[in-house]
Amino acid sequence: MRTKSSAPAPADAPFEADAGGVLTINLDALAANYRRFQDTAPHAEVGAVVKANAYGLGLKPVVAALAEAGCGSFFVAEASEGRAVREALAGRADDVPIYVLNGLMAGAAPAFIEYGLRPCLSSLAEIGEWKAATHLPCAIHFDTGMNRLGLTAGETAEFMASNTWSEGLDVALLMSHLACADDPDHELNAIQRERFAHIVDTLQPRFPRAVASLANSGGAFLGADYHFDLIRPGIGLYGGNPFTARDNPFETVVTVEARVLQVKDVPAGESTGYGASSTGEGVRRVAVLAAGYADGYFRSLSFPSLPGLQAQGGVVALAGRIVPIAGRVSMDLIVADITSLAEGAVSRGDMAELVGRHVPLDEVAKRAGTLGYEILTSLGERYRRHYTRGGRIPSSAADNNMGRSVS
Ligand SMILES: *Cc1c(COP(=O)(O)O)cnc(C)c1O
DSSP states (O other): OOOOSSOOOGGGGGGGGGOOEEEEEEHHHHHHHHHHHHHHSTTSEEOEEOHHHHHTTOHHHHHHHHHHTTOOOEEESSHHHHHHHHHHTTTTOTTOOEEETTOOOTTOHHHHHHHTOEEEEOSHHHHHHHHHHOOSEEEEEBOSSSOSSSBOHHHHHHHHHOGGGTTTOEEEEEEOOOSOTTOTTOHHHHHHHHHHHHHHHHHTTTSTTOEEEOOOTTGGGSOGGGTSSEEOOOGGGGTOOOOSSSOOOSOOOEEEEEEEEEEEEEOTTOEESGGGOEEOSSOEEEEEESOOGGGTOOGGGOBSOOTTOOOOOOEEEETTEEEEBOBOOOSSOEEEEOTTSOTTSSOTTOEEEEESSSSOHHHHHHHHTSOHHHHHHHOOSOSEEEEEOTTOOOHHHHHTTTTSOOO
16 A cells, blocks of 8 residues: 655654644545546546646645646646746656746746746737747637636737737647636536637637637536637546536545544533634533634634624534534634534544535535635645545544544
């Protein structure tokens, strides 16, 4: 059996016993999710969106695992992230295309050139600046209805009508982005697809080596006519559900656990935590957990919900059962109500699952009033991070019976 790919650094060793929160990232599940996209779009290349520190999971190990799974194109938001991808791939695949989705800011071309990054040019002004700086490959981003980044309809028409724009331009990628891919029934999907197909039909003869890309994670499941040459998933790779109202086809990649610091009884009629918001009728037993909003566990998961907020309140898995939060989530601590569990079921030092197979990412997001994307990119710096291979269940979770399913 293979073991953890990243042992704790020696300097951290004295603090291992003190780890309050543990974040486990299953790189095999990540690779399985990559293959799921390849199976869904067998005739397209599957690139990977690794912006924002690979959606909070850690750029280096994620990029290495994806490259090993066969990924040959990466997308980031900013050039500095592109440099980090280039460095993560050094010696493995030095010429892999790295696309920068936010495009080219004035004066930024030298950074792109130095690290061999490709800007996704989003206006005629950016195209002009790139051409003036270099003839290296680039992408052109067309806005087909999202009205965010990309050449406007007017600019697109101008670009397609005149050859002078394409002179001296090495276009490696023609791209657009879907606004509503999370909702397969939304009418804007087909409108954007048709607009993009027209652009590709017009421009691919002019740029014979350019590949075309429209679909993100959700778009990959809209049908083969959305795949074009390359799909660019993000959230699905990391185990998030790309759909608002469909089952999640992806494996769980991220497990977040917090240690039980104390188990105690709260006298009848007394409250827990800031604001004294949670009061019980009888005696309650609670577990105090070592994580909080500083770790990215949203304060909107407090229960009862915060004043003015319509939210359900968070739950955690402890001793193989799902239990509610009692009171406010604070900066470093959460209190869970374990009155429903057998006496002695939870002890000091156990781990509670905050996000994972028993408390799915998208359920946490829904309860917090947000998306899995925001939960992942908010994961704090304080967690001990473990990257696992070989389908191993994190040892701390296994000790805590968390390998079993929750009824
Ligand atoms: C973030 C992003 C993606 C990935 O989207 P997911 O929904 O995470 O799959 C793809 N393309 C663009 C332009 C993006 O900004």
